[in-house]
């Protein structure tokens with residue numbers, strides 16, 4: 001596992017399947033993850049995306065997908081679930097979706113990963 005913020009020089013070219021994971025920040029993957037992908041994703045990899053959000057909406061994958069597609073990625077799938085969120089006004093009420101991701105969420109992500117390595 002590579003932390004996007006401090007691993008800009010990690011070489012992932014020998015991996016068959018690359019998972020990109022992030023919380024959602026201002027409708028996108030965190031900028032560190034987007035920057036990392038822009039700079040480090042090799043061409044033509046199989047990729048999957050994992051993310052947590054405070055409020056479910058469409059389009060959270062658009063920016064990361066655009067980068068992946070520009071690098072000729074084969075997108076294998078994505079998994080998302082709510083994640084504890086204390087952003088902005090939610091702080092006033094102690095946050096929303098406390099306790100997520102839970103075991104079931106993690107199991108769902110593992111199952112996507114298993115499915116991808118079989119394909």
Ligand SMILES: Cc1cc2nc3c(=O)[nH]c(=O)nc-3n(C[C@H](O)[C@H](O)[C@H](O)COP(=O)(O)O)c2cc1C
Pocket residue numbers: 022023024025026027028052053054055056082083084085086087
């Ligand atoms: C500055 C900031 C911006 C956020 N923007 C969004 C957003 O646009 N949409 C959303 O659903 N959640 C948003 N969230 C909530 C996070 O996506 C959520 O808490 C996520 O689980 C964080 O994951 P992480 O702690 O692994 O980074 C935001 C949180 C913060 C702190």
